[in-house]
Amino acid sequence: MNWQDEIESAAQRIRPFLRKTPTLRAEGFGLSYPVELKLEQVQHTGSFKARGAFNTLLSSDVPKAGVVAASGGNHGAAVGFAASRLGHPARIFVPEMAGPAKIALIQRTGAELTVVPGAYSNALDAARDHEDRTGAMQIHAYDAPATVAGQGTVMREWEKQGLEADTVLIAVGGGGLIAGALAWLGDRRKVVAVEPDTACTLHAALKADTPVDVEVSGIAANALGARRIGQICFDLSRHGVQSVLVNDTAIAQAQQALWHETRQLVEPAGATALAALMSGSYRPKPGERVAVLICGGNLAPDPVA
Numbered sequence: 001m002n003w004q005d006e007i008e009s010a011a012q013r014i015r016p017f018l019r020k021t022p023t024l025r026a027e028g029f030g031l032s033y034p035v036e037l038k039l040e041q042v043q044h045t046g047s048f049k050a051r052g053a054f055n056t057l058l059s060s061d062v063p064k065a066g067v068v069a070a071s072g073g074n075h076g077a078a079v080g081f082a083a084s085r086l087g088h089p090a091r092i093f094v095p096e097m098a099g100p101a102k103i104a105l106i107q108r109t110g111a112e113l114t115v116v117p118g119a120y121s122n123a124l125d126a127a128r129d130h131e132d133r134t135g136a137m138q139i140h141a142y143d144a145p146a147t148v149a150g151q152g153t154v155m156r157e158w159e160k161q162g163l164e165a166d167t168v169l170i171a172v173g174g175g176g177l178i179a180g181a182l183a184w185l186g187d188r189r190k191v192v193a194v195e196p197d198t199a200c201t202l203h204a205a206l207k208a209d210t211p212v213d214v215e216v217s218g219i220a221a222n223a224l225g226a227r228r229i230g231q232i233c234f235d236l237s238r239h240g241v242q243s244v245l246v247n248d249t250a251i252a253q254a255q256q257a258l259w260h261e262t263r264q265l266v267e268p269a270g271a272t273a274l275a276a277l278m279s280g281s282y283r284p285k286p287g288e289r290v291a292v293l294i295c296g297g298n299l300a301p302d303p304v305a
Contacts, residue, residue: 045080046297067089076093079111092106143231167291192242199214244282273294
């Protein structure tokens with residue numbers, strides 16, 4: 001697959017429906033060097049996920065039964081939003097751990113919502129059952145070419161906005177976002193994968209040299225809580241991606257720092273990549289220019305509810 005062409009096509013396809021999200025050069029965070037930020041939490045529905053959802057719907061023949069998705073919250077909101085804008089029915093399955101704020105966000109899109117006991121994997125099983133029974137089109141949260149190409153438009157957009165960094169740090173759940181970044185960048189920049197130490201699907205897969213199931217928990221699990229890394233992400237990550245882990249305390253501190261120093265309200269997943277710099281899990285070399293992708297802003301509870 002020519003990922004560059006796929007991402008370029010995705011960018012043209014989804015442009016009328018997406019926001020160009022801002023960038024910010026920030027100092028502080030207890031660091032001795034500046035950091036470039038991409039504020040993707042201000043995208044529609046509060047995360048980058050709308051890019052993959054729109055690209056999938058706009059490049060597919062959607063059946064009369066509509067679309068179905070399993071989600072920890074952000075993907076479901078994006079699919080519901082995109083389906084509503086394009087006139088398709090949507091059914092979203094989320095685990096209880098998604099939490100009331102993300103459940104309410106999905107409900108506001110107009111999608112039909114089913115809350116499933118258990119974790120993301122349980123919601124995915126329910127979504128697959130719905131797909132089999134109704135003929136609805138499944139929109140995978142991270143491990144599908146159209147999803148990855150849509151997410152890759154983040155990095156394409158960032159480069160066109162003048163990204164200077166040598167190294168980009170990206171939080172990883174199922175791997176759609178970092179897969180898109182790797183697919184677009186090739187070897188032009190270093191990419192560092194950052195995961196919670198209690199939800200480390202890519203780290204475990206790289207160690208085992210194959211995707212494996214992991215137990216997931218922690219404050220970012222409702223966004224970074226996939227139990228197994230996507231195959232597309234794994235294949236793109238096997239050569240040259242550095243994987244680092246951060247704990248919940250570091251994530252919470254980065255989340256607080258983003259508010260205190262830049263007035264950016266983000267969810268724990270959105271602060272995870274910055275946590276790697278603040279905690280020292282990733283230490284840039286002297287003169288190395290670094291950037292952090294802020295991926296989501298759907299806080300729980302809703303801070304203005």
